[in-house]
Amino acid sequence: MIKIELERVDGDYGFEAKDANGHTVRLDTSLEGGGTNFGVRPMQMLLMGLGGCSGIDIVSILKKQRQTIEGFSMKIEGEREAGKEPSIWKNVTIVFELTGNIDPDKAKRACELSMDKYCSVAETLRRAGGELKWEVRVNQEIGK
Template structure:
């Protein structure tokens, strides 16, 4: 069982979350909602988790295939359901950007395996009704 501890440490909504290993994350509400911009919003953390989950998968797969990943970044955009409470992620798009000596088709397949098979966060969002789209760029070239 995973254990997470949360403690309010700043203002009304500024929390520090700590995992069992002592890693911390700051969480806060928007300033419009009374927060003090102390940390990331909870729903943004979910998209960050998606990026981390898929990024770990992709790099791991490519390393096993002896691909030289010199740089890896991603851009994640999300749109939440309008006029609903709770408002879930309805549409999410990720652009995986890799640099190095990488076979473009291997990079695409690694992303596909992550997003469709291995990434638990992606599956969590899908089961909640979210639509996940993604694309891959290797050395500034779009891959299909």
């Protein structure tokens, strides 16, 4: 069982979350919502989790295939449902950008495996009705 502790530490809405290993994350609401910009918005954190989850999968898969990853970054954009409470992620787009001695077909397949099979955050978003789109760029070549 995973255990997380959360404590309010800044203003009305500034929270610090801590996992069992002592890693911390700061969360807050928007300035318009009364926050102080103390930390990440919780829904943004979900997209960050998607990036971390898929990134770990992709690096692991490519390392097993003896691909040399010199650089790896992602750009994630999301659009939430309009006019609803709660407002969940409706559309999410990810651009995976890898550099190094990497076969573009292997990179595309690693991303596909992560997004369609292994990444639990991606599956959570899909089951909530979100549409996930992605593309891969290897040394600036566009895949999917």
